[in-house]
Amino acid sequence: MIGRGLLRLFSERPFKVLGVQQIALGHLDKSVLTAFWSETLGIPKIGNYQSEKENVNEDILRIGEGHTAVEIDLMQPIDPEKSPKVHKTALNHFGLWIDDLPACVKHLESKGVQMTPGGIRKGAAGFDVAFVHPKSTGGILLELVQFPK
Template sequence: MQTTRPFRILGIQQIALGGLDKGALRRLWVDLLGLHPHGNYRSERENVDEDIVVAGAGPFKVEVDLMQPINAEGKPRVHDPALNHFGLWVDDLRAAVTWLEGQGVRFAPGGIRKGAAGFDVTFIHPKGNEQFPLSGEGVLIELVQAPAEVISAFDRFAFATGGY
């Protein structure tokens, strides 16, 4: 398994993702997509055990909560629904797709194409299959090619703050 990732996730808006086993979510978000562990939160009252991971630096640093219920039968049900889909800025979409496919990640049909906003996009399928067992763990994930100005702003800020 190749460990050097040839792309970067530049940022997302805050999201919370739920599943019955946060370990599968952590494998996707930390091991494959490269977000960084930041902390943990557990609350019996909220029925949640979550790992907090982050993407980006400074104002680009965004929290992503990987949640599982403490009691799968209890409420609130932090894993239902998991989420529909959301977009991630990627600095090199083609490299990301090639590398992730090599890791066993399944993509939705259609490949890389122009999205509604005019950027190249592709989607990580919410479910794995025999050929590509890794997936979005129940969530459709849109990877969006970041335009030059987003990449440049990220690089300038990350360099200036010593982040990423």
């Protein structure tokens, strides 16, 4: 149970989080990430960005439309020895809503994508979930979540 002091602190916040705007994934070779996220999953690539100052070369993908769209930035360092090191640290995992989870898992497996042990199962929030092994995504554990019917 949240104490009154914490509850007041949270209720007095002058902003609220509205949703996910972007997820940035780093790798020494962004083509590994792009192959999975754009080519295998079919998430459209909408642009590129490169900055010497930020030491980044990235492909920009987008899921959805308008203000609810989520951008996925697939980044590699221009120089792995310089900072910032956009390929570090690793993101543990994140979830994507999927409209037909069994069909998705079957399709991915047919393409050689490695899933984690356990198959489709109930996740912590009560939705059916399955996980794509980091070996298939360039190092990031991906949770696939069945969108409610």
